[in-house]
Amino acid sequence: MPEINVSALGLDYAGKTAIDDITFTAREGEFLTLLGPSGCGKTTTLMSIAGLAQPSRGVITCGEDVLFDSTRSIDRPPERRNCGVVFQSYAIWPHMSVADNVAYPLRLRKVGKAEIARRVGEVLEMVDLAALAERYPHQLSGGQQQRVALARAITYGPGVLLLDEPLSNLDAKLREQARTWLKEFQSSVGLTTVFVTHDQDEALALSDRIIVMNDGHIEQVGAPEEIYSRPNSPFVASFLGSANLLAGTVIESGRDSTRVRLDGSGQTVAVREPGPDREVLVMVRPEDVEIIDDTTGDESASLQGNLTTRMFVGSSFRYVVDCGGQQLSVSSRERWEPGPVRLRFRIEGVRLFPRSAADQLATDIEEPVHA
Amino acid sequence: MMAAPVLARLTRNDKGAPLDRLIQWGTWLLVIVLIFGPVVPVVYAGFVDRPLYESGGILTLDNFAELGADPAFWSALRNTVLFALMATVPGVVIGASLAVLIARTDLPMRRFFSIVFVAPLLFPGLGVTLGWVTMYSPSGFVSTWVAENFGSTPWNLYSLPGMAIVTLEKTVPLVYLMVRARLSSMDTSIESAALTAGAAPLRVLRTITLPMLRPALLTAAILIVMVAFETLGLPLILGAPVDIDTLSTYLYRTWTTDPTRQGTVSAAASGLLLLVTFLLWLRTRVEGDGSRYTTASGKPSAVRRLGLGRWRWSLALLISGYVIAAIVLPVVGLVMTSVTQIFTPAVSPWEVLTSRHFETVFNNDALLRSITNSLLIGVVGSILATAVLAVAALVAHRSRFRLRSTLPSILFYPRALPGIVVGVGIFWTFVLVTPLEPLRTTVWGIMIAFIVRNTAIGYAAIQSSLLAISTELDAAARTSGATWFRTCRSIVIPLLRPALAGCVILMFVSILNDYEPAVFLVTTGNEVLGVTMLKQWSAGFAGPVAALGVIQIIITALAVAIGRIAWGVKLRA
Ligand SMILES: Nc1ncnc2c1ncn2[C@@H]1O[C@H](COP(=O)(O)OP(=O)(O)O)[C@@H](O)[C@H]1O
Ligand SMILES: [Mg+2]
Numbered sequence: 001m002p003e004i005n006v007s008a009l010g011l012d013y014a015g016k017t018a019i020d021d022i023t024f025t026a027r028e029g030e031f032l033t034l035l036g037p038s039g040c041g042k043t044t045t046l047m048s049i050a051g052l053a054q055p056s057r058g059v060i061t062c063g064e065d066v067l068f069d070s071t072r073s074i075d076r077p078p079e080r081r082n083c084g085v086v087f088q089s090y091a092i093w094p095h096m097s098v099a100d101n102v103a104y105p106l107r108l109r110k111v112g113k114a115e116i117a118r119r120v121g122e123v124l125e126m127v128d129l130a131a132l133a134e135r136y137p138h139q140l141s142g143g144q145q146q147r148v149a150l151a152r153a154i155t156y157g158p159g160v161l162l163l164d165e166p167l168s169n170l171d172a173k174l175r176e177q178a179r180t181w182l183k184e185f186q187s188s189v190g191l192t193t194v195f196v197t198h199d200q201d202e203a204l205a206l207s208d209r210i211i212v213m214n215d216g217h218i219e220q221v222g223a224p225e226e227i228y229s230r231p232n233s234p235f236v237a238s239f240l241g242s243a244n245l246l247a248g249t250v251i252e253s254g255r256d257s258t259r260v261r262l263d264g265s266g267q268t269v270a271v272r273e274p275g276p277d278r279e280v281l282v283m284v285r286p287e288d289v290e291i292i293d294d295t296t297g298d299e300s301a302s303l304q305g306n307l308t309t310r311m312f313v314g315s316s317f318r319y320v321v322d323c324g325g326q327q328l329s330v331s332s333r334e335r336w337e338p339g340p341v342r343l344r345f346r347i348e349g350v351r352l353f354p355r356s357a358a359d360q361l362a363t364d365i366e367e368p369v370h371a
Numbered sequence: 372m373m374a375a376p377v378l379a380r381l382t383r384n385d386k387g388a389p390l391d392r393l394i395q396w397g398t399w400l401l402v403i404v405l406i407f408g409p410v411v412p413v414v415y416a417g418f419v420d421r422p423l424y425e426s427g428g429i430l431t432l433d434n435f436a437e438l439g440a441d442p443a444f445w446s447a448l449r450n451t452v453l454f455a456l457m458a459t460v461p462g463v464v465i466g467a468s469l470a471v472l473i474a475r476t477d478l479p480m481r482r483f484f485s486i487v488f489v490a491p492l493l494f495p496g497l498g499v500t501l502g503w504v505t506m507y508s509p510s511g512f513v514s515t516w517v518a519e520n521f522g523s524t525p526w527n528l529y530s531l532p533g534m535a536i537v538t539l540e541k542t543v544p545l546v547y548l549m550v551r552a553r554l555s556s557m558d559t560s561i562e563s564a565a566l567t568a569g570a571a572p573l574r575v576l577r578t579i580t581l582p583m584l585r586p587a588l589l590t591a592a593i594l595i596v597m598v599a600f601e602t603l604g605l606p607l608i609l610g611a612p613v614d615i616d617t618l619s620t621y622l623y624r625t626w627t628t629d630p631t632r633q634g635t636v637s638a639a640a641s642g643l644l645l646l647v648t649f650l651l652w653l654r655t656r657v658e659g660d661g662s663r664y665t666t667a668s669g670k671p672s673a674v675r676r677l678g679l680g681r682w683r684w685s686l687a688l689l690i691s692g693y694v695i696a697a698i699v700l701p702v703v704g705l706v707m708t709s710v711t712q713i714f715t716p717a718v719s720p721w722e723v724l725t726s727r728h729f730e731t732v733f734n735n736d737a738l739l740r741s742i743t744n745s746l747l748i749g750v751v752g753s754i755l756a757t758a759v760l761a762v763a764a765l766v767a768h769r770s771r772f773r774l775r776s777t778l779p780s781i782l783f784y785p786r787a788l789p790g791i792v793v794g795v796g797i798f799w800t801f802v803l804v805t806p807l808e809p810l811r812t813t814v815w816g817i818m819i820a821f822i823v824r825n826t827a828i829g830y831a832a833i834q835s836s837l838l839a840i841s842t843e844l845d846a847a848a849r850t851s852g853a854t855w856f857r858t859c860r861s862i863v864i865p866l867l868r869p870a871l872a873g874c875v876i877l878m879f880v881s882i883l884n885d886y887e888p889a890v891f892l893v894t895t896g897n898e899v900l901g902v903t904m905l906k907q908w909s910a911g912f913a914g915p916v917a918a919l920g921v922i923q924i925i926i927t928a929l930a931v932a933i934g935r936i937a938w939g940v941k942l943r944a
Contacts, residue, residue, distance in 0.1 A: 051850070078846070085846070085847065091844045091846065108851060
């Protein structure tokens with residue numbers, strides 16, 4: 001299985017830049033995810049690899065093959081790129097049966113009848129659809145259609161697998177199931193896979209590595225746990241999971257111990273990393289905040305606040321705590337009543353960002369609208 | 372799930388990509404040649420000092436000077452402008468009112484009306500004009516009846532206003548369709564809001580709905596002006612007997628009666644072309660570039676209908692009156708003329724019934740030939756045109772061909788080609804391009820002229836369906852390893868089949884009913900229906916004209932029925 005190299009890729013639509021300076025490598029057999037809000041350029045990036053979008057600049061290679069190189073005017077047509085693609089709409093051809101859909105790439109390659117039958121059978125077996133081979137697309141459920149699309153994409157043995165939000169059209173329950181299935185499937189086939197999604201949970205659960213994209217560029221690349229626990233921008237912090245971002249001012253800065261005074265309440269918090277700037281945002285995830293009884297009087301490492309709202313979300317409670325005008329979201333299994341509380345941050349989970357980076361927060365990310 | 376083996380990689384052979392480019396370039400060039408081929412010689416002939424078939428022509432502006440010095444030209448221009456004005460106002464008012472009433476109110480019999488209103492679009496123009504004459508000319512049925520009961524008839528068909536009235540037959544349905552399309556894309560909640568604010572229904576229509584329709588109304592008005600400038604048959608039949616010339620009849624008469632003035636005709640034709648092109652440009656500007664490409668969005672929001680209250684039935688009655696007077700009676704007149712010795716109020720039609728006119732048609736070689744010729748070029752032409760238009764649409768919307776974005780505007784351009792200009796142009800092309808010369812006296816030359824003239828209709832039908840097919844379906848085929856052309860053949864064309872069938876039917880009907888581009892091309896042997904009817908009429912034989920008109924209607928109805936039954940084609944304009 002080859003690896004895919006994308007370097008300095010950019011694409012402009014009528015003067016507007018859709019993606020810019022995209023550089024990454026999908027390693028052999030890796031499950032790599034492009035994650036970002038709707039419109040950030042994920043599909044554009046993926047379709048550039050497949051040859052369905054025409055980049056304005058950059059280089060794309062797949063193993064030894066140069067698929068695209070703007071300086072050398074190389075632009076291999078999609079039919080010669082050997083990319084298995086699963087589209088967001090699945091794009092199953094409605095006038096062909098499941099078997100015909102899956103056999104189509106084989107027919108193009110002039111494979112013998114018997115071999116086609118054997119191979120289609122084998123692939124449909126892999127995606128648990130052997131019994132539905134003669135059905136037509138409109139007789140299939142969303143989950144089954146998605147698997148037909150996958151079967152069709154791998155039947156001829158493509159070099160890489162490109163998936164554009166394949167799970168987003170399934171309803172929530174089915175999506176969960178399909179996610180597990182897809183993960184097992186990919187690791188057993190061992191295909192280098194580039195997966196596109198706007199769903200952080202999906203990305204975290206499936207990926208070997210995640211590329212977080214925003215507004216046409218790459219924000220951060222890394223393993224899921226790494227990106228979750230060490231986001232390098234407020235955008236990434238708030239896009240993956242939820243994050244409290246508190247405005248504050250650095251009052252004491254060391255190499256691995258910094259004190260920040262929070263705006264509003266004027267209380268201070270300790271952080272184990274250097275302050276990037278004087279004006280900062282303190283990032284802490286809801287599960288890294290602990291609520292302690294206000295009456296214990298342990299004032300050294302804690303903040304005072306007022307618990308205003310409690311929501312039960314099934315596995316735990318979600319609280320909103322007001323700290324001098326700044327709202328904190330806190331997750332806890334314990335039940336607390338509204339009123340004055342003390343909060344303690346788990347210090348490994350606290351990070352600092354320069355306040356200037358806050359203008360592209362991902363707090364109000366819209367669900368993508370699919371045509 | 373089984374443990375999945377890694378699939379062995381299969382490779383494909385790499386033939387096919389050059390074929391893609393060949394087809395794309397070939398289609399583009401063919402379209403350019405077909406559409407602009409006829410235009411070039413017309414314009415050129417206007418600027419040389421002798422007929423194009425004589426060598427040694429010198430570029431000159433004399434033709435235009437001569438045209439400007441011809442008082443007949445100026446009076447034709449004046450008549451045309453008046454005719455356009457008189458046709459536009461009632462056309463827009465009636466068409467828009469009907470559309471609003473059907474789409475937005477609880478008018479009774481809406482479904483029935485909505486079918487009847489557009490039916491005239493499928494009627495042959497000349498046959499229907501004959502029907503109007505039998506009913507409303509000074510000696511016609513209705514006129515006589517009115518004169519007997521009220522002393523005189525307040526109208527005269529053989530005049531500019533008379534021509535304007537008859538044009539309503541074709542223009543009202545066009546306006547109706549355009550306004551309805553606009554209405555169905557408009558949210559009714561704005562109207563509901565005004566209602567809840569206390570406005571009376573008719574007031575809502577007047578103060579809310581109508582103003583929002585303004586762009587559609589303007590577009591419709593421009594369209595009618597274009598029709599008025601182009602149309603040839605109607606002014607020829609109603610204007611010529613009383614010496615009223617419009618631009619197109621001026622062109623036609625000058626060409627047919629005075630061969631030495633072909634330069635002047637060409638100059639006038641290029642002027643007409645320029646004018647109509649300008650109108651088309653204006654129309655597209657008004658429509659807005661985007662809306663031309665929008666497909667019907669399938670938002671099935673319930674339409675809130677305004678209650679007409681006590682006006683409900685009086686309006687229905689009024690509209691029924693309009694339907695009878697403007698749609699039913701002319702067809703009745705046409706049919707009666709074809710089955711009677713003479714169709715006049717002076718004699719009871721039932722006493723002079725005859726099949727003579729149909730016998731004449733089937734016994735006269737030239738008349739019969741015009742039917743078979745029309746059928747032949749209708750069938751062959753509609754299939755050829757659909758094939759070319761389908762590939763052109765695929766190049767325009769489904770390829771990366773460099774000049775793809777030029778194709779839709781080129782294919783829509785013939786809307787601005789007056790039939791008579793296409794005729795002159797094709798004639799010159801056949802005269803000038805020696806290898807094509809043999810085509811000039813065949814039905815195939817006429818077929819090409821008809822196809823060129825009607826591309827926009829067929830292309831619009833294909834395009835709207837093509838745009839509704841997800842591009843991911845062909846992208847999936849490309850990434851599976853199919854070349855562009857293979858993708859088109861195996862994926863897009865099969866999905867497009869209903870639209871292609873619809874295009875064949877539309878093109879067939881258009882070719883069958885068209886005649887204007889052929890008036891300069893017809894000689895013995897390549898007669899087509901419309902031109903034969905025109906000539907028979909000029910010679911005073913109304914009966915055979917009516918018989919041909921009835922046959923034309925029957926063939927059209929059969930074609931539409933076949934499309935509907937065999938392919939489930941529903942014609943939407
Ligand atoms: N065909 C197109 N023409 C113009 N702009 C486009 C086109 N396709 C995508 N864009 C723009 O490019 C940007 C990236 O789009 P896309 O890659 O589809 O985002 P994503 O898949 O992340 O939601 C968006 O701003 C979108 O509006
Ligand atoms: Mg997308």
